[in-house]
Amino acid sequence: MKIADKIQILADAAKYDASCSSSGSSRTSAPDGTGNAAMSGICHSWSADGRCISLLKILMSNACVYDCGYCINRRSNNLARATFTPEEIADLTINFYLRNYIEGLFLSSAVYASPDKTMADMVEVCRLLRQKYRFNGYIHLKVIPGAANDLVQQAGFLADRMSVNIELPSEASLKRLAPQKSKQGILAPMKQIGENFNGFKLERKKTRNAPHFCPAGQTTQMIVGASAESDLQILNLTENLYNKMSLKRVYYSAYIAVNDGPLLPAVSTAPPLVREHRLYQADWLLRFYKFQAHEILSPAFPNLDERLDPKAAWALRNFDLFPIDINRASYEELLRVPGIGITSARRIIKTRRVAAIREQDLKKIGMVFKRARFFITLNGKYLGDAGLSHQHIVSAMCKAEPPSSKKLQYNSRQLRLF
Amino acid sequence: MNPVVYLHDGSFEGLLHAVSAAVKSQQKIHGIYAEQCYSPQIFDSLVQIQTDSQQALRLFEYLKNLKGAAARFAVNGFLSDDRKVGFHLYQMVRECLVHGAKATRLYTHDSIRYLDNLSHKVNVEAHRFTGLIRFRILEDGLQYAPFAPDCMVIGHCALHFKQRLKNRRWILHDIRRNHAMYWDGNVLQSIDIDDDFTNHVRQHGEIPESRLSVEERHYQQLWKVFHTAIANRDRNNLDLQRQFMPRRYWKYLVEMR
Ligand code: SF4
Numbered sequence: 001m002k003i004a005d006k007i008q009i010l011a012d013a014a015k016y017d018a019s020c021s022s023s024g025s026s027r028t029s030a031p032d033g034t035g036n037a038a039m040s041g042i043c044h045s046w047s048a049d050g051r052c053i054s055l056l057k058i059l060m061s062n063a064c065v066y067d068c069g070y071c072i073n074r075r076s077n078n079l080a081r082a083t084f085t086p087e088e089i090a091d092l093t094i095n096f097y098l099r100n101y102i103e104g105l106f107l108s109s110a111v112y113a114s115p116d117k118t119m120a121d122m123v124e125v126c127r128l129l130r131q132k133y134r135f136n137g138y139i140h141l142k143v144i145p146g147a148a149n150d151l152v153q154q155a156g157f158l159a160d161r162m163s164v165n166i167e168l169p170s171e172a173s174l175k176r177l178a179p180q181k182s183k184q185g186i187l188a189p190m191k192q193i194g195e196n197f198n199g200f201k202l203e204r205k206k207t208r209n210a211p212h213f214c215p216a217g218q219t220t221q222m223i224v225g226a227s228a229e230s231d232l233q234i235l236n237l238t239e240n241l242y243n244k245m246s247l248k249r250v251y252y253s254a255y256i257a258v259n260d261g262p263l264l265p266a267v268s269t270a271p272p273l274v275r276e277h278r279l280y281q282a283d284w285l286l287r288f289y290k291f292q293a294h295e296i297l298s299p300a301f302p303n304l305d306e307r308l309d310p311k312a313a314w315a316l317r318n319f320d321l322f323p324i325d326i327n328r329a330s331y332e333e334l335l336r337v338p339g340i341g342i343t344s345a346r347r348i349i350k351t352r353r354v355a356a357i358r359e360q361d362l363k364k365i366g367m368v369f370k371r372a373r374f375f376i377t378l379n380g381k382y383l384g385d386a387g388l389s390h391q392h393i394v395s396a397m398c399k400a401e402p403p404s405s406k407k408l409q410y411n412s413r414q415l416r417l418f
Numbered sequence: 419m420n421p422v423v424y425l426h427d428g429s430f431e432g433l434l435h436a437v438s439a440a441v442k443s444q445q446k447i448h449g450i451y452a453e454q455c456y457s458p459q460i461f462d463s464l465v466q467i468q469t470d471s472q473q474a475l476r477l478f479e480y481l482k483n484l485k486g487a488a489a490r491f492a493v494n495g496f497l498s499d500d501r502k503v504g505f506h507l508y509q510m511v512r513e514c515l516v517h518g519a520k521a522t523r524l525y526t527h528d529s530i531r532y533l534d535n536l537s538h539k540v541n542v543e544a545h546r547f548t549g550l551i552r553f554r555i556l557e558d559g560l561q562y563a564p565f566a567p568d569c570m571v572i573g574h575c576a577l578h579f580k581q582r583l584k585n586r587r588w589i590l591h592d593i594r595r596n597h598a599m600y601w602d603g604n605v606l607q608s609i610d611i612d613d614d615f616t617n618h619v620r621q622h623g624e625i626p627e628s629r630l631s632v633e634e635r636h637y638q639q640l641w642k643v644f645h646t647a648i649a650n651r652d653r654n655n656l657d658l659q660r661q662f663m664p665r666r667y668w669k670y671l672v673e674m675r
Contacts, residue, residue, distance in 0.1 A: 003640060004639065004640060004643045007640060007643050007644050007647060008643055008647050011643075011644050011647035011648045012647045012648075014648070015647070015648050015649070015650055042545070042548050042549040043546075043549050043662070044549040044550070045549070045550070045645060045663065045671070045673055046658075046659045046662045046663045047645065047648050047649035047650075047659065048646075048649040048651075048654050048655070048656060048659055049649045049650040049651075049653040049654055049655050049658075049659075050653075050655035050656075050657070050658025050659045050661075050662070051649075051650075052662070053645070053648060054549070056644065057648060058644075092640065095637045096637070096640075096641060096644075098553065098555065098561065098583070098586065099552060099553045099554070099555065099561075099637060099641070099672075100549075100551050100552055100553050100563070100579075101552065101641050101672070101673075103549075347525055350523050350525070351523065351524070351525050351526060353520075353523070354517075354520050354523055354524055355524070355526070357526075358526075360526075361525075361526040364525060364526055364531060365525060365526075
């Protein structure tokens with residue numbers, strides 16, 4: 001099979017993966033080596049669906065011996081199969097990298113032969129790149145659940161970032177839809193990576209030449225909408241993963257109904273893109289806005305509102321905390337106002353040190369005024385319409401959703417018509 | 419009195435000298451432009467600056483000592499190639515003389531915001547091109563990358579690749595300004611590129627056939643295959659793609675040609 005055909009099959013199979021981030025690692029280039037990994041992440045191109053391409057994201061193979069219900073590559077599906085050799089992937093990576101097409105490699109794979117054989121080949125790709133080609137760019141490796149500890153260990157010394165996919169948000173769903181994988185097979189390597197990551201980081205503080213272990217940390221991914229978990233369960237799990245496993249990021253991927261099966265949503269079901277979008281917004285609140293999962297959702301409201309971003313929904317439910325005053329509120333309070341982001345909150349604080357903020361300054365500061373105005377006062381003056389009922393404010397906030405969210409909602413309504 | 423307009427030679431020193439002269443003059447200043455992008459207005463009274471780098475340096479030292487963003491606004495403002503930057507720098511310097519360094523944090527001041535935006539624009543474009551530059555590898559291993567940025571970001575980019583590709587030999591070529599920089603593995607320097615070669619690249623977006631090796635074509639082809647295969651066809655969003663990667667950048671992008 002020609003290399004181009006393999007790329008066609010194995011890049012196509014890799015695209016259902018949600019992660020495209022390459023940030024969080026700064027590997028300085030060795031004197032005789034090629035490349036470094038930039039801290040902030042660099043996009044090299046954008047694909048026709050508008051996503052950033054920064055890594056050569058590809059599967060080693062799609063010839064899977066497992067049969068996970070939700071997966072297009074499962075053994076019982078009839079489709080074109082291909083498998084790269086480690087040398088082929090290494091050669092592609094270094095040649096794309098030198099031409100500045102990519103920032104590095106994101107390698108994942110279906111399980112061919114056995115988990116150990118698959119993992120060993122993936123480690124071999126890394127070894128070729130690091131040792132033969134002296135490649136210092138970014139490598140993100142997916143860990144194959146059930147692979148031997150020492151393979152995971154070797155991988156940790158070669159890769160910048162690793163991820164073990166949670167796949168489904170609960171053990172019960174995992175048993176039902178991915179019977180050949182076990183919770184243990186997923187959590188054990190995750191724990192191993194987490195402990196080594198922290199261990200070697202400490203070690204490096206003591207002696208400068210202790211080795212790096214997976215310096216950009218680990219991430220995971222779960223599929224949303226293939227099984228019945230609520231958003232509250234998903235956010236609680238996410239919060240635990242951040243706190244207990246020190247994960248860098250959790251990715252969600254809206255389930256694309258590719259297979260028929262009694263345990264699965266029908267193939268005609270549209271992928272829950274709006275839900276995925278809202279989960280990412282909620283995740284953002286956890287990571288950057290100092291929210292906790294139980295503030296965003298509760299057993300009484302276990303699912304995110306599709307019409308509203310989670311911050312607006314929170315603010316409307318806690319309307320008694322508002323309005324707050326732009327010239328007096330603390331940074332933390334400002335962050336909780338819908339329409340004020342990290343940049344505009346910082347600007348408000350900075351500007352306030354020089355001069356009090358006036359009404360005509362608000363838009364210049366970069367806040368989304370039509371969203372924020374219901375929640376703020378300026379030197380005591382309320383900026384929303386006085387006497388508007390709560391119901392009206394809720395609908396005004398839905399109308400003031402950013403165009404990108406609206407477009408997503410609109411498209412998903414359209415899809416459902418078919 | 420007629421509005422006063424200062425003209426300079428378009429260099430960084432020229433710009434700073436003009437700004438400094440305008441601040442000192444106490445006149446009402448209408449604009450500060452590089453000669454090549456000024457179209458004469460009938461009532462303007464012109465002051466032509468003969469660049470004196472001492473004057474420029476003095477102002478620059480003052481801005482650097484202010485800490486804050488003042489020096490960055492001046493440098494990035496120049497790199498942005500923006501027509502009106504001189505006037506806004508003049509306003510900024512006047513504010514700084516009154517308020518000191520904190521003047522550069524006055525986001526509510528029109529000129530400060532203008533300069534902040536310009537500075538942001540330059541940084542964003544420089545960062546963007548660290549990703550969007552595409553090298554062609556010639557037979558002898560020399561790597562050549564043509565590109566056409568809005569701002570003068572070749573310096574930023576060269577520093578980036580000096581780290582990343584330090585054991586390779588490469589050329590970055592800003593086709594719009596016909597300015598090229600060459601890294602030979604040890605030293606970074608400006609060089610001149612042959613006119614015929616440059617014209618060919620400008621016209622076709624690609625280096626001449628005769629220099630394009632079989633191997634180079636092979637990897638370009640594979641990259642295109644990958645670029646197409648990775649897109650999710652039922653989530654097509656060409657507007658979004660264009661928003662991140664505007665059409666004017668496509669000419670030298672292997673995958674978009
Ligand atoms: S192991 Fe991975 S590739 Fe194989 S069927 Fe399961 S999810 Fe798909």
